[in-house]
Amino acid sequence: MKLRSYAKINLTLDILGKREDGYHDIETVFQHVDLYDEILLTELPTDIIEIECNVSEIENSNNLAYKAALLIKEELNIKKGIRIKIDKRIPIGAGLSGGSSNAAAVLKGLNYVWDLGLSEDELISLSRKLGMDVAFHILGGTCVGRGRGDILERIKDFDKHYLVIVYPGFEVSSRDAYSELDYAQIGGKKATSYFIRDFSLPLLHNDFEDSILQRFPKLRELKDELGENALLSGSGSSVYGIFNDKIEAKKIYDKLLEKYSDVFLTETLNKRMSLATEMGFCFGVKKAIDGILSLDKEKVYVLGKLIHNPQVISRLWEQGVRMIEEYGGIDEGTIVISAHGVSDDVIDDIKSRGLKVVDYSCPLVKKVHNVTKEEEKAGRKIIVFGDEKHPEVKGIVGNLHDYKVVSSMDDLKEGDLDEDITLVCQTTRDMREFNKLADEIKRINEDVKIIDTICSATKARREAAINLAKESDIVIVIGGKISSNTKTLWDICSQVCQTEHTESKKDIKFEWFLDNERVGVTAGASTPDWIIKEVVDQIRLIL
Numbered sequence: 001m002k003l004r005s006y007a008k009i010n011l012t013l014d015i016l017g018k019r020e021d022g023y024h025d026i027e028t029v030f031q032h033v034d035l036y037d038e039i040l041l042t043e044l045p046t047d048i049i050e051i052e053c054n055v056s057e058i059e060n061s062n063n064l065a066y067k068a069a070l071l072i073k074e075e076l077n078i079k080k081g082i083r084i085k086i087d088k089r090i091p092i093g094a095g096l097s098g099g100s101s102n103a104a105a106v107l108k109g110l111n112y113v114w115d116l117g118l119s120e121d122e123l124i125s126l127s128r129k130l131g132m133d134v135a136f137h138i139l140g141g142t143c144v145g146r147g148r149g150d151i152l153e154r155i156k157d158f159d160k161h162y163l164v165i166v167y168p169g170f171e172v173s174s175r176d177a178y179s180e181l182d183y184a185q186i187g188g189k190k191a192t193s194y195f196i197r198d199f200s201l202p203l204l205h206n207d208f209e210d211s212i213l214q215r216f217p218k219l220r221e222l223k224d225e226l227g228e229n230a231l232l233s234g235s236g237s238s239v240y241g242i243f244n245d246k247i248e249a250k251k252i253y254d255k256l257l258e259k260y261s262d263v264f265l266t267e268t269l270n271k272r273m274s275l276a277t278e279m280g281f282c283f284g285v286k287k288a289i290d291g292i293l294s295l296d297k298e299k300v301y302v303l304g305k306l307i308h309n310p311q312v313i314s315r316l317w318e319q320g321v322r323m324i325e326e327y328g329g330i331d332e333g334t335i336v337i338s339a340h341g342v343s344d345d346v347i348d349d350i351k352s353r354g355l356k357v358v359d360y361s362c363p364l365v366k367k368v369h370n371v372t373k374e375e376e377k378a379g380r381k382i383i384v385f386g387d388e389k390h391p392e393v394k395g396i397v398g399n400l401h402d403y404k405v406v407s408s409m410d411d412l413k414e415g416d417l418d419e420d421i422t423l424v425c426q427t428t429r430d431m432r433e434f435n436k437l438a439d440e441i442k443r444i445n446e447d448v449k450i451i452d453t454i455c456s457a458t459k460a461r462r463e464a465a466i467n468l469a470k471e472s473d474i475v476i477v478i479g480g481k482i483s484s485n486t487k488t489l490w491d492i493c494s495q496v497c498q499t500e501h502t503e504s505k506k507d508i509k510f511e512w513f514l515d516n517e518r519v520g521v522t523a524g525a526s527t528p529d530w531i532i533k534e535v536v537d538q539i540r541l542i543l
């Protein structure tokens with residue numbers, strides 16, 4: 001599995017004082033940047049950890065990434081092997097936290113590869129045993145770090161900025177940097193609390209700067225070359241310049257490339273997830289599921305596919321709910337009608353066999369039944385836009401005699417549109433496709449009566465999905481593989497941005513999120529909250 005391990009800069013760094021345990025209390029704004037090492041995790045058949053790195057001096061068991069794998073194995077008693085291959089791009093000893101970031105990436109990666117199910121809090125708690133900055137790299141984005149830097153608060157994202165980061169070619173040890181601090185000169189500035197009010201660039205601040213720039217005049221020179229908003233990162237030795245404008249950043253980058261070999265043009269990185277404003281269980285499905293769960297399960301049978309979601313079906317099965325495709329062999333008990341509904345004949349037939357019927361047909365599906373029956377009674381032929389194999393459509397046409405189910409104009413034969421016709425739609429179909437078909441039919445039979453029977457919940461979910469896709473680099477659609485509305489959500493979003501489908505957290509792929517910063521999540525009407533939560537938690541752990 002391939003991972004990216006991002007560098008960080010400190011937008012502010014206040015050193016508040018020395019603690020009794022020898023560490024320092026700090027207050028800092030951490031920011032992830034899009035400069036990264038690549039890490040490849042490969043499972044091994046034997047219980048060992050191997051490390052490989054393109055920088056030989058850190059290709060050993062002192063490497064924090066190695067220590068992270070060892071920690072997770074020891075703490076969770078895991079007898080599995082892993083090879084960690086690190087392709088380093090972040091300079092070492094540069095105040096960019098590359099080593100800590102590698103460790104965090106390994107913790108997150110092994111949690112996924114070995115399916116450990118560790119929560120974000122558990123990963124953070126493990127990370128504290130490895131080093132101060134590691135916890136930040138579990139969260140990423142923009143955070144305030146307090147205490148030793150490992151007590152983290154997610155704050156609103158720092159807006160997109162462009163950065164030129166220069167590694168001057170020498171390291172500064174943090175230990176030395178702390179030992180040379182002039183405590184009389186630092187502290188009490190509260191730069192962090194001022195900066196986070198409005199992220200004003202002139203308020204960038206680092207308590208290490210005075211002593212470090214004094215010791216290394218070359219860094220002061222470098223800072224001047226990086227423009228008015230430049231700062232030492234951490235205890236150095238890297239210095240960065242920060243810009244609102246990419247072109248301006250590129251000019252400085254080109255100039256500094258002539259002088260320094262390790263110059264990086266990059267940008268701030270805030271991988272974030274947004275949820276669609278409308279998603280998941282619709283009221284029709286929720287009403288049916290809640291109703292079924294409230295029933296005494298003894299001799300209760302749900303007719304047909306209650307919901308197009310295998311995880312929900314198996315959970316209901318565990319609770320004693322039995323699904324049946326046929327009621328012919330049942331001679332006692334209750335038959336439950338799902339939200340998709342069935343025709344009147346089916347209900348009459350069940351009752352005639354002495355069985356009880358509990359009808360959880362969605363009221364909006366019932367409305368389509370009623371309207372189509374009335375239209376047929378008025379002498380009109382019914383054209384249903386939908387899937388003839390879908391239970392909802394079977395239920396609708398089961399009440400009719402003069403009808404035709406179509407999924408496109410191709411399904412219509414000569415003469416089909418000659419009579420007085422009424423066009424309706426399966427409740428979960430795409431509005432745009434329905435409108436297109438309606439227009440095409442109108443060109444042949446201008447008197448066609450068009451009744452929009454797409455349900456409001458479906459429309460709201462689709463509108464929310466379109467808005468989400470416009471604001472995202474990738475959208476994850478959660479729902480059953482055979483769920484019609486889930487498929488439509490996928491179709492809609494995939495026209496706007498990269499879109500992936502998942503039934504549960506198990507199908508999620510780490511690589512979906514490598515190149516995508518803004519992740520959107522939506523879910524079909526048959527996806528329950530607990531599956532959405534599992535998927536969202538899993539994505540949060542990956543980002």
Ligand code: F3S
Nearest residue numbers: 282284362364427455
């Ligand atoms: Fe009813 Fe619409 Fe849901 S028709 S079952 S509310 S998708």
